Amino acid sequence: MKWIKTTFCILICYTKISATAQSITVNDSYTAQNLVGLLTNNSSCANTSDPTAFGDTFSGTQNSYGYFNAGTSAFPFTEGVLLSTWSSVYSKGPFIREPASGPNSGTSNWTGDADLEQALGITNSSNATALEFNFTAMTNTISFNYLFASNEYQDNFPCNYSDGFAFLIKEIGTTTYQNLAVIPGTNTPVSSKNVHPAIPEFNSTTGPKPGCPAINETYFGSLNTSPTNTSPINYSGQTKVLNAQTTVDPGKTYHVKLVIADQGGYYYDSAIFIEAGSFSSKINLGSNQTIATNNPICFGESYIIDTKLSPTYSYKWFKNNSATPIPGEISPSLTVTDSGIYDVEIELGSLNCIATGQITIEYTPEIVLNNQTMVQCDDNGDGISVFDLTKMDTAIKNNDSSLSAVVYYQTLSNAKAAINPIANPKSFNNTVANQIIFARVSNSYGCTNYAELKLQISNSSIAPQNPIVTCDGDTTQDGLYHFVLNSQVSPQVLQGLPQGLAVEYYLNPPDAVLQNNSLPNIFNNTVPNQQIIYARIINGADCYDITPITLAVNTFNPINFQEENTSLCNGNAISLAVATGYSSYLWNTGETTRTITASASGDYSVKVTNGNGCEATKTFHITPSGIATITGAEIIDFSGNQNSVLIEYTGVGNYEFSVDGYYFQDDPKFEGLAPDTYTAYARDKNGCGLSDPFVFYVLDYPRYFTPNGDGFNDTWRIKNLNLLPQSTVTIYDRYGKLLKQLNSSTIEWNGLFNGSALSANDYWFSTTFEDGKIIKGHFSLKR
Incomplete structure (x- = not known):
C-alpha cells in the first residue's frame, strides 16, 4: 500500500454493522481443509493434500480468511473462499470508508510474504494471508474464478498504490512459482493500480492530487464509493470476475499458494474472493480452430484432437452437441476431417470423476484451382521457347482474387516444400517438350493447393504472307507512312484460319515470343519503303503461330507537280494541263482528261494515279486580272524637289505604273517631279493591257528671278498656270501693297510697278485655283 493519512471520523461511522439482506455473510471459522474442499467441491477428480492457511495475527479471535456466501445479495459468486488483509468478517457490506488508522486494519507485526514479493517483484509487504495445498493433476488444465476487491479504489489511490496478491503454482521439486492472477494475455498482475477506470483529480485536505487515465478498464467491475451505494462487500471497488488457469501435466503433483498482502503499510485493505467449485481439473483440447480466430483447418486436411491423457481412461466423443457418442471413437484422441463442435467426456478411473472438454473446428473453403495448358510459339524450331507463366495466373486461380499470387516450381516436391521457385516466371525457358510445371497458391489462412501448367510448343503454321503495300500518302515522299494493322493486315493473316483467333504485331521475333512492346x-x-514486322496469332493466352509480314510503301513524286499560280484576263480562257503517262486523271471539275480549259478564276486541281495505284495532286490557283482604270491623281506641288503624285486607280489585276509611258514601277506614287505636264498609265503585269492615259499637271514657282535684260530669268511666272485659266496670282511687297495680278492672259511679271523697276527684295504671292485652293509663298527679286 500505502501512505498513512490522518482523518477524523465519528466513531459510529466505523462501528461494525450487522449483515443485512443486501450483504454477503462471512464465516471465518473454516479450516484450511474446509476451504480447499470448498474450492474443489470435494470432487474425486481433484486429488489435493497438505492444506494449510495463515493470516490474521493481531485480533486473537478472528481470521483473515474464511467462507463467504452471497445470500440474497447481487454478489457474482454464490459462495466461496475469502482471503483478506484484515479480519475477514469486516468484508461484509455495505462499504464504509476505512479510516487511515483504525482497530481493524491489522498491525505492523503482521508480516508479509516472501513468495508473493518474489513473484510480483515488490518489497515491504505486510498483513499477508494465504491458502496452500498440493494437488495431483488428472487432466491437462486447472482453473478457478476470482474477483479482486480493495479499499484502494478511492480518491486517487489507484494512480499510486496497490496491495499485492498472486495465485502461485509450481511443480513439486521445483523452486520457481508461476503467477496465474494476471491480465489475460499478459504477465501483468491484477491490482488496483493495473485495473481501474479514469481517475479524476482529487481535492484532499492537503491540496489537489493528480488523477490518471484508465488502465485495463475492460476488466474493472464497479466503484462502491457512492453515498447511496449498498454494496454487498465492504470495499470501495472491485474487478469483474476473472479466470486464472494454466496447463499441467497429468499425473504430476503441484503446489498451489493463494496469497494476498498489503504493500507499503497495513491500511486500506483488500481481499480476494474465489468461487466455490471453480478450482477444477479440465480437459484443454487446445484453442478453437475457426475462421473467426483466423486459424481454421485447411480443406482436405485431417486434424487430431488430442487429450494427451492416459489410454486407460474411458472416452466418449461427441459432435455438434449430439447426445449420442461418435461410434467407435474411444481413444484419447480423435481425428476429424470436417467442421463441427467436438466434445469429449472422460471417466478418470471412477464414475464419480468425469472430465469434459470442448473444441470448435472449422475448415476453410476448398481452394479450387484449374490445371492449364499454355501453348507458345518457337521462333527457331528447336522446341524451346520463352513462356510468360504469369499470363496463366488468373485462369489457374479460377479468377479468385482473394487467393495469393501464384508461385511456380519445376517439381511438385519443390512446390509442396516451397523451395526453389522459378525466379523469373515472366520469361521462363522450357527445358523439354511438353514440360509440366507446378503452381502453388495460398489462401489468407496459409492453406495451399497446387495446379499443373503444361508448356507446349505450337505445331500450327500459316502460309507465307503477301506483302502489304500502301502508297506514301503525305506530302513528303520519303517511303514512310502509316498502316492500320487491324484493317490492312489482320484480314489477310486470319484468312482461312479457325474462328476466334486474334493478331498482335511486333518489330522482331523475340518480342513476338515474349509479347513485349506490341505495335x-x-x-x-x-524503315523507308520496306520493313518486316512479325504477326503473333493468338488463341486466348496461347500462341498459334508467328509469321513475318512485309510492309511496303510506294512513293509517287511526279515532276512539276508543285502548286501553280496564274491569272486569267477578263473575258478570256486558259488551258491547264499535266504530263502524259499516268493511269488516270481526275479534275475537281469532274473531267478526266489531262488538259482542261478554264474560263473563270478559282482553284483547279487534278489527281493523277500511277501504275501502283498511288495518287498525286496538282493544284492551279487562277486569279482574275484585267485592264486598270486610272480614276485620279493625288498631287503635291509647289514643294520644289518634294513634288509628288499618287496615281489613283481601280481594277483586279496586278499593275505597274508610269508617268512618261516608258519607265514603269510597281509603286503608284512618284516623287521629285519637276513642274510639268504628265501622262499617267497603269499596265497589267499579267499581260491584260494598258490603261487609258491620264494627264495631270505639277505646278511650281521660281524661288527668284533677275530682270536684267540678259534673256535668262528676266520674268517671274508659275509654269503651266495657263492651263488653269480660272486661276489668279496676286503679288505683294512686304507691306502688303498690291504690285501685280496675273491670270491666263497675263502670266508673268517683269519686276516693274507703274513702269518703274522695283528694288531687289523679297516679294509675296497668293495663288487662287479654280477649285478654291489657295497657295501662298514668297520669292526674291535680284538685280
Whole structure:
C-alpha cells in the first residue's frame, strides 16, 4: 500500500454493522481443509493434500480468511473462499470508508510474504494471508474464478498504490512459482493500480492530487464509493470476475499458494474472493480452430484432437452437441476431417470423476484451382521457347482474387516444400517438350493447393504472307507512312484460319515470343519503303503461330507537280494541263482528261494515279486580272524637289505604273517631279493591257528671278498656270501693297510697278485655283 493519512471520523461511522439482506455473510471459522474442499467441491477428480492457511495475527479471535456466501445479495459468486488483509468478517457490506488508522486494519507485526514479493517483484509487504495445498493433476488444465476487491479504489489511490496478491503454482521439486492472477494475455498482475477506470483529480485536505487515465478498464467491475451505494462487500471497488488457469501435466503433483498482502503499510485493505467449485481439473483440447480466430483447418486436411491423457481412461466423443457418442471413437484422441463442435467426456478411473472438454473446428473453403495448358510459339524450331507463366495466373486461380499470387516450381516436391521457385516466371525457358510445371497458391489462412501448367510448343503454321503495300500518302515522299494493322493486315493473316483467333504485331521475333512492346494499331513504318514486322496469332493466352509480314510503301513524286499560280484576263480562257503517262486523271471539275480549259478564276486541281495505284495532286490557283482604270491623281506641288503624285486607280489585276509611258514601277506614287505636264498609265503585269492615259499637271514657282535684260530669268511666272485659266496670282511687297495680278492672259511679271523697276527684295504671292485652293509663298527679286 500505502501512505498513512490522518482523518477524523465519528466513531459510529466505523462501528461494525450487522449483515443485512443486501450483504454477503462471512464465516471465518473454516479450516484450511474446509476451504480447499470448498474450492474443489470435494470432487474425486481433484486429488489435493497438505492444506494449510495463515493470516490474521493481531485480533486473537478472528481470521483473515474464511467462507463467504452471497445470500440474497447481487454478489457474482454464490459462495466461496475469502482471503483478506484484515479480519475477514469486516468484508461484509455495505462499504464504509476505512479510516487511515483504525482497530481493524491489522498491525505492523503482521508480516508479509516472501513468495508473493518474489513473484510480483515488490518489497515491504505486510498483513499477508494465504491458502496452500498440493494437488495431483488428472487432466491437462486447472482453473478457478476470482474477483479482486480493495479499499484502494478511492480518491486517487489507484494512480499510486496497490496491495499485492498472486495465485502461485509450481511443480513439486521445483523452486520457481508461476503467477496465474494476471491480465489475460499478459504477465501483468491484477491490482488496483493495473485495473481501474479514469481517475479524476482529487481535492484532499492537503491540496489537489493528480488523477490518471484508465488502465485495463475492460476488466474493472464497479466503484462502491457512492453515498447511496449498498454494496454487498465492504470495499470501495472491485474487478469483474476473472479466470486464472494454466496447463499441467497429468499425473504430476503441484503446489498451489493463494496469497494476498498489503504493500507499503497495513491500511486500506483488500481481499480476494474465489468461487466455490471453480478450482477444477479440465480437459484443454487446445484453442478453437475457426475462421473467426483466423486459424481454421485447411480443406482436405485431417486434424487430431488430442487429450494427451492416459489410454486407460474411458472416452466418449461427441459432435455438434449430439447426445449420442461418435461410434467407435474411444481413444484419447480423435481425428476429424470436417467442421463441427467436438466434445469429449472422460471417466478418470471412477464414475464419480468425469472430465469434459470442448473444441470448435472449422475448415476453410476448398481452394479450387484449374490445371492449364499454355501453348507458345518457337521462333527457331528447336522446341524451346520463352513462356510468360504469369499470363496463366488468373485462369489457374479460377479468377479468385482473394487467393495469393501464384508461385511456380519445376517439381511438385519443390512446390509442396516451397523451395526453389522459378525466379523469373515472366520469361521462363522450357527445358523439354511438353514440360509440366507446378503452381502453388495460398489462401489468407496459409492453406495451399497446387495446379499443373503444361508448356507446349505450337505445331500450327500459316502460309507465307503477301506483302502489304500502301502508297506514301503525305506530302513528303520519303517511303514512310502509316498502316492500320487491324484493317490492312489482320484480314489477310486470319484468312482461312479457325474462328476466334486474334493478331498482335511486333518489330522482331523475340518480342513476338515474349509479347513485349506490341505495335500500335496505327503503325508508322520506321524503315523507308520496306520493313518486316512479325504477326503473333493468338488463341486466348496461347500462341498459334508467328509469321513475318512485309510492309511496303510506294512513293509517287511526279515532276512539276508543285502548286501553280496564274491569272486569267477578263473575258478570256486558259488551258491547264499535266504530263502524259499516268493511269488516270481526275479534275475537281469532274473531267478526266489531262488538259482542261478554264474560263473563270478559282482553284483547279487534278489527281493523277500511277501504275501502283498511288495518287498525286496538282493544284492551279487562277486569279482574275484585267485592264486598270486610272480614276485620279493625288498631287503635291509647289514643294520644289518634294513634288509628288499618287496615281489613283481601280481594277483586279496586278499593275505597274508610269508617268512618261516608258519607265514603269510597281509603286503608284512618284516623287521629285519637276513642274510639268504628265501622262499617267497603269499596265497589267499579267499581260491584260494598258490603261487609258491620264494627264495631270505639277505646278511650281521660281524661288527668284533677275530682270536684267540678259534673256535668262528676266520674268517671274508659275509654269503651266495657263492651263488653269480660272486661276489668279496676286503679288505683294512686304507691306502688303498690291504690285501685280496675273491670270491666263497675263502670266508673268517683269519686276516693274507703274513702269518703274522695283528694288531687289523679297516679294509675296497668293495663288487662287479654280477649285478654291489657295497657295501662298514668297520669292526674291535680284538685280
